[in-house]
Amino acid sequence: MAVTLDQTIAQKQHSFLSRLFSTQTFWVVIAVILACIFLSFATDAFATSKNLYNITRNITFVAIVALGMTFVIITGGIDLSVGSVLCLSSMVLAVTMHAGYSIEIGILASIATALAIGAFNGTLIAYLGFPPFVVTLGMLSIARSLAMVASNNTVVFQFGPDHDKLLALGGGAWLFGIANPVLYMILLALITGFILRWTKFGRHIFAIGGNEHAATLTGVPVKQIKVAVYMISALSAGIAGIIQTGWLGAVTTNLGNGMELQVIAATVIGGADLAGGVGTAFGAIVGAALIEVIRNSLGLLGINAFWQGVFIGGAILLAVLFDRIRNFRRSD
Amino acid sequence: MRCDLEQAGSKEWGGYRLVAVLELTNISKHFGAIQAVNDVSLSIEPGQVVGLMGDNGAGKSTLVKMIAGNFHPSHGIMRMDGKELLLNKPAEARQHGIEIVHQDLALCNNLTAAANVYLGRELRRGIGPFRILDYAAMYKRAGKLFAELKSETRPRDLVKQMSGGQRQAVAIARTMLSQAKIVLMDEPTAAISVRQVAEVLNLIRHLRDQGIAVVLISHRMPDVFDVADRVIVMRRGRKVADKTIASSSPEEVTGLITGAIEQVS
Numbered sequence: 001m002a003v004t005l006d007q008t009i010a011q012k013q014h015s016f017l018s019r020l021f022s023t024q025t026f027w028v029v030i031a032v033i034l035a036c037i038f039l040s041f042a043t044d045a046f047a048t049s050k051n052l053y054n055i056t057r058n059i060t061f062v063a064i065v066a067l068g069m070t071f072v073i074i075t076g077g078i079d080l081s082v083g084s085v086l087c088l089s090s091m092v093l094a095v096t097m098h099a100g101y102s103i104e105i106g107i108l109a110s111i112a113t114a115l116a117i118g119a120f121n122g123t124l125i126a127y128l129g130f131p132p133f134v135v136t137l138g139m140l141s142i143a144r145s146l147a148m149v150a151s152n153n154t155v156v157f158q159f160g161p162d163h164d165k166l167l168a169l170g171g172g173a174w175l176f177g178i179a180n181p182v183l184y185m186i187l188l189a190l191i192t193g194f195i196l197r198w199t200k201f202g203r204h205i206f207a208i209g210g211n212e213h214a215a216t217l218t219g220v221p222v223k224q225i226k227v228a229v230y231m232i233s234a235l236s237a238g239i240a241g242i243i244q245t246g247w248l249g250a251v252t253t254n255l256g257n258g259m260e261l262q263v264i265a266a267t268v269i270g271g272a273d274l275a276g277g278v279g280t281a282f283g284a285i286v287g288a289a290l291i292e293v294i295r296n297s298l299g300l301l302g303i304n305a306f307w308q309g310v311f312i313g314g315a316i317l318l319a320v321l322f323d324r325i326r327n328f329r330r331s332d
Numbered sequence: 333m334r335c336d337l338e339q340a341g342s343k344e345w346g347g348y349r350l351v352a353v354l355e356l357t358n359i360s361k362h363f364g365a366i367q368a369v370n371d372v373s374l375s376i377e378p379g380q381v382v383g384l385m386g387d388n389g390a391g392k393s394t395l396v397k398m399i400a401g402n403f404h405p406s407h408g409i410m411r412m413d414g415k416e417l418l419l420n421k422p423a424e425a426r427q428h429g430i431e432i433v434h435q436d437l438a439l440c441n442n443l444t445a446a447a448n449v450y451l452g453r454e455l456r457r458g459i460g461p462f463r464i465l466d467y468a469a470m471y472k473r474a475g476k477l478f479a480e481l482k483s484e485t486r487p488r489d490l491v492k493q494m495s496g497g498q499r500q501a502v503a504i505a506r507t508m509l510s511q512a513k514i515v516l517m518d519e520p521t522a523a524i525s526v527r528q529v530a531e532v533l534n535l536i537r538h539l540r541d542q543g544i545a546v547v548l549i550s551h552r553m554p555d556v557f558d559v560a561d562r563v564i565v566m567r568r569g570r571k572v573a574d575k576t577i578a579s580s581s582p583e584e585v586t587g588l589i590t591g592a593i594e595q596v597s
Binding site: 199207209210 | 422423426434436437438439440441442443447451452453454456464465475478479482484485486487506
């Protein structure tokens, strides 16, 4: 039977399953599930509600920042300043509240700080053509230094009149015994997923990562969008900082030190491509989950914590190796 | 007048002279002391394929960039449908119905064919500020455009996986979204296989059949003689020939490009 042109055009090339199997994210999910099943049998401590509560909550801080980072990475950029921005936002919140202001004002100040830093990063990158790596490396240093200045490098653990509200915000479990940070993470992941898939803004982010020149030629407002993604990245760091402050009940200038690498690792393990054009909200969460499960399991299995880096590094390389193998096969 | 022509959908519109869709009168462009384009006049009619040929540095790119709104002419007037055309940026050219297919096609490999067709002009549905991308409508319309172009291109496929001919179809379908009157194509057949060249030339014919004027900038003599109605040759910023294909020959055009033949009227 002859196939008409219209039939060919209407045809879908890949079924849902073949697409699913070809994504890196899917295999990372499988890896996380297998690891969890293995750990439930291998140790008594893993499948306890307390441990699961801890794991899910620990995932959230990296995951929330990874959601913001996903936007940046899809455009082909990178944001190394997130750990320091998280620290500075926490510190602004802590210092503001410590000075006697309400939690609303504290959060507002904290978010405003994060957005200002994101706008600064984005403007240098989009309008002045600075390489993202350099700008955010500079900001990594600047933001942490500002956090030290703001607190005079002390630990802040008294948050004024709204002290208890802040602790409840980050440390409570308002719904079905799920830790609050997990709820925020789920909400933010849904928002991120929606933006990436269903909005013009999301579409343009992918276009910039795929071919920035083409995006410019077709009238995509490339510069504005670039500023926006660095603001989103900084905002996600700020939000994570606020939640973490509430959970820890104290802020030190060490907070979020080295976090940028974990965040980037989570997005890459979850399937984002550092060259740009690829990434999902779900992938960022799954990547963060795999890192946390590895870390947790090493502790439970009684393996020396010094090995942690080897396993997490190995996971990054394996995830990307997988992607490479698929690409080789496709180009054959 | 134009409406009738569009409906006619073919080139059989009698012996009378048509209103030019684009008319350049005494256009010059210099960059400092360099005279890139020198006193060029030409007119292009609806549904006509014009081959624009010339060696590197002959001024054809500069000429096209003025039509596309990248440069202002130093002297001269451009008219579109008889009205003077003043372009400050490429977006304004597009509003006037001038579309460009860039040499590198300006495609995003990580997006689907439909997403590329609609890049920068995405369709959305919803109410007020709450509007989401209308995937179904974009797939459907892009599929229709590919069908019109007789190209086996699937709207849901990633551009990454496509052949050179399909990629051209995506770039050309993009120009058909709006009511394009003239499409400028920059070396569309320069970097693709022989079989795909035939595909691209067919795409050009389908554009022409819809009453769209095509300016084909090319180095490849066989392509121009295959698809074009007219050939314009430029050398050192001047127009040295403007002839129907029937009245010219590849040998003559080669001579004009190299300068072995000075000028023909």
